[in-house]
Amino acid sequence: MAKTEKLVLGVDLGGTNIKIGIVSQEGKILTKNDVKTEAHLGPKTVIKNIEKGINEILKNKKIKLSGIGIGAPGIVSTKKGIVQNPPNLPGWDEIPLGAILKKKFGVKVNVENDANAAAIGELIFGAGKKYSSFVMVTLGTGVGGGIIYNRKLYRGEIGGAGEIGHISINPNGPRCNCGSTGCIEAYAGNHYLKEFVKKDLKNHPSSKIWELVNNDLEKVSPRMIQMAAELGDVYAKEIILDLGVNLGIAFSSLSNVLDISTFIIGGGVAGFGKPLFTSIKTTMISRVLTPLKNRINIVPAKLKNEAGILGASSLVFYNT
Amino acid sequence: MAKTEKLVLGVDLGGTNIKIGIVSQEGKILTKNDVKTEAHLGPKTVIKNIEKGINEILKNKKIKLSGIGIGAPGIVSTKKGIVQNPPNLPGWDEIPLGAILKKKFGVKVNVENDANAAAIGELIFGAGKKYSSFVMVTLGTGVGGGIIYNRKLYRGEIGGAGEIGHISINPNGPRCNCGSTGCIEAYAGNHYLKEFVKKDLKNHPSSKIWELVNNDLEKVSPRMIQMAAELGDVYAKEIILDLGVNLGIAFSSLSNVLDISTFIIGGGVAGFGKPLFTSIKTTMISRVLTPLKNRINIVPAKLKNEAGILGASSLVFYNT
DSSP states (O other), X not given: XXXXXXXXXXXXXXXXXXXXXXXXXXXXXXXXEEEEOOGGGOHHHHHHHHHHHHHHHHTTOOOOEEEEEEEESSEEETTTTEEESOTTSTTOSEXXXXXXXXXXXXXXXXXXXXXXXXXXXXHHHSGGGGOSSEEEEEESSSEEEEEEEXXXXXXXXXSOOOOGGGOBSOTTSOBOTTSOBSBTHHHHSHHHHHHHHHHHGGGOTTOHHHHHTTTOGGGOOHHHXXXXXXXXXXXXXXXXXXXXXXXXXXXXXXXXXXXXXXXXXXXXXXXXXXHHHHHHHHXXXXXXXXXHHTTOEEEEOSOGGGHHHHHHHHHHHHTO | OOTTOOEEEEEEEOSSEEEEEEEETTSOEEEEEEEEOOGGGOHHHHHHHHHHHHHHHHTTOOOOEEEEEEEESSEEETTTTEEESOTTSTTOSEEOHHHHHHHHHSSOEEEEEHHHHHHHHHHHHSGGGGOSSEEEEEESSSEEEEEEETTEEEOOSSSOOOOGGGOBSOTTSOBOXXXXXXXXXXXXXXXXXXXXXXXXXXXXXXXXXXXXXXTOGGGOOHHHHHHHXXXXXXXXXHHHHHHHHHHXXXXXXXXXXXXXXXXXXESGGXXXXXXXXXXXXXXXXXXXXXXXXXXXXXXXXXXXXXXXXXXXXXXXXXXX
16 A cells, blocks of 8 residues: 555444444555444443454554544434434443544544445445435435435434435334334335235245245345345335335435435345336336436445445545 | 615515515515516516516615515526526526526626525524524425525525425325325315315315305315314314324424424415414424434414515525
């Protein structure tokens, strides 16, 4: 690596694992480390584990860090790097994670909500490089989002913006974990999708999914649905099509309100690929207001598996 | 009036009338004029009518204008004051209304979409003075909106943002004029609401609305529904309650995405008042994400009947 190149640490703080990487200015991960979060032991242990993971990755390396970026669950007050009530991290009320790590490692530390960090990751390193404005959508266990407008993250009143998983597309729809009904997450979230297919599959005895999961409904997964679709299974194709329609309905409302036409889609469920993307786009074109129709643009995310570390590390470059 | 006070012209360009007012820095309308738009005669005539209306109101008055603000339908490119394809103004493809009037009257001219102008009006002169961020909702023939974030109008990619009337709350809901289905406008727009009640009233033969409209369904209006509700009519109360629920469903999605908790509600249908506002708020609190629940704030607009002129005039002060 060139001596002038800036290096940063990206820390992806998850409920189970803390993933850490040394990342270059071009968005290359030079080396990685992975430690257990041990969330159940409370914030002190989690912070110790972050510090341990960072110390391990820096050991015996003569590099000058430009900063540390952290993607954390929950609402983050970025000025002081305070993480508030993150789901999956019990005991965290308001922890000034940024200040604690800044003191420990002597470099600037940028903390941001993980979904927002993913959006900034695409903006700085990924598919968002060439767009001024876009909505980043992460289709995983939940449906996460981040809004980039004029190359800036839109954060909202307290940094909670971008919760596009909780756009309701039907008040009579399935109950969502958030307490509301018909949220797009309750259709498209990994877990909800699996549960739906597990129940619905009984009405489709000839679906190839049965074979692929050896008649064991517990093995139903987005990957299995995708494999069945690729084998030409009509029911599996329908699931992907319907998923695209539901996402398209939610995104159309969003596009009408934000006047943003580009959606970058990442996360595991995005692996359905072109059939899903086409279904989203077709649905949106049929539903958005006229001035948006010919601008709608559905793009796959670029960062894939490393999105967590890269998104976190991009925060340092975004805030430079 | 004090000699140092800034005076501006506010021009509310509608499909039927052009309303013009001389407005003070404090948001007082000192004098008003009203001319026919004659939209069917095309843009040249409409522009002549605007100029005529302005000349009439300025005649024999020795005032120094600080600028002209115009609220226009359609998408507005604010840099050059270009009005694009406004609905209800046939023949307007792209008219540089701002530049034309600037040349004619020798003062700066700020043009903005009328729903956005209403939002800026509340920001500068009205209920929005004390909020950094809010969503302005106008419940009229349609459901219009404008998003104020950190005391700035959020405009989107081409200035089309804020179309909150086209948040769909149910894909199987009523067809909307925009071509989509279940848009909140197709529930709450004046015309849709009237049509719904006209049909539904037959199932409620004992409703007091029948008496108020002399059994003439054509006379059904939001005002009649409100009067019936005030007389204790259960059905009329239910309509207002349901309207609040539907609006609350749409606003909840919006609040989750934008992390904005204050909604300022104006327009004729907002006349339903407290029962409507309470229904919106209760619905939202039950549906938004936890960090928003105790912040939800539903506020009546302050500008009322003069919102058009005041919103337009506020553009000059906003851009100063």
